[in-house]
């Protein structure tokens with residue numbers, strides 16, 4: 001394992017660090033992952049209003065061959081970048097309680113956050129930061145994006161913007177509002193509209209509730225995740241280097257879908273100019289076997305074992321009695337090839353997280369109050 005430089009503890013109120021796992025050795029402690037069970041789903045409409053319905057759910061239809069992924073680019077209704085707040089997920093948890101089940105959870109987060117955590121052992125480029133709160137035995141994790149980073153994400157280069165759009169256009173070519181619609185353009189892209197599924201699962205001894213966006217379903221949806229489908233685009237593979245790059249991407253594809261129990265990923269391979277070349281379907285659970293033994297292979301067990309260690313470590317630090325007042329916010333910082341650091345935010349940093357909104361830390365006040373009784 002690589003060594004982590006110690007934080008200067010005289011400058012931070014409470015801090016600690018965790019070393020990075022080795023990817024060249026098998027995990028020390030295997031961590032079982034329980035099959036995710038859906039609890040509820042919800043939709044956001046074009047005005048970003050949330051409702052507990054399948055209004056934004058779409059059905060899979062095969063895309064036309066040679067489809068143009070630049071189609072409708074000028075008409076893209078683009079949701080502005082926002083902070084990774086948990087608000088929608090918390091409304092879903094509140095709704096689940098109202099309906100009479102109160103799942104025992106130790107972690108609440110978006111699926112995208114969990115994907116970042118689990119794939120960290122193989123991440124050598126992009127770091128990330130999380131805000132963490134612990135309330136009554138439950139940890140809430142949100143991604144922390146500072147103002148500079150948010151601005152940077154919002155001002156994509158025209159090239160990057162176009163490539164991002166290709167992914168959404170592929171979704172439109174592959175989906176329809178009913179399963180019987182013939183293949184074709186599924187309607188102009190509006191990234192405000194999303195269908196999200198909330199599942200419960202368990203990693204090692206840690207029970208969690210995670211929410212994430214689901215692109216579409218095959219045929220009929222019956223409340224289970226076995227009909228769900230994830231859509232992706234990637235550059236057509238023309239040589240060994242492309243192949244290696246794609247196999248690396250498969251790690252993220254795999255965990256993203258695995259975490260929600262989405263069993264199938266449909267990948268549209270495209271030209272650099274956004275023409276769809278081929279479409280290939282992957283069974284999520286078979287993906288690790290496709291890369292096993294290859295150069296630059298990854299092992300999902302290393303990720304799960306690391307995820308278990310990471311979450312247990314955060315929990316044991318932030319839940320120590322007397323370590324922090326109620327409503328405290330912690331910051332976790334992951335630096336590729338180095339490790340993770342955890343520190344309690346100072347009062348002025350905490351106020352920055354609240355962003356002048358009606359919040360306790362990053363949690364909406366209504367939710368914070370609801371869980372007090």
Ligand code: 0WD
Pocket residue numbers: 079081082083084110111112113115143167191194196211212213214231232256
């Ligand atoms: O705006 C943000 N910075 C974030 C938004 C950060 C984290 C989450 N969210 C929102 C998501 O938009 C969604 O409503 O939280 C919800 C759940 O997200 P998730 O499923 O946990 O997110 P993730 O697994 O990272 O991404 C799933 C999909 C993406 O599909 P691809 O195939 O590219 O992985 O959510 C979409 C995107 O289609 N998505 C976004 N769309 C617009 N702006 C964004 C974004 N920033 N992030 C993810």
Ligand code: CA
Pocket residue numbers: 215230231232
């Ligand atoms: Ca997708």
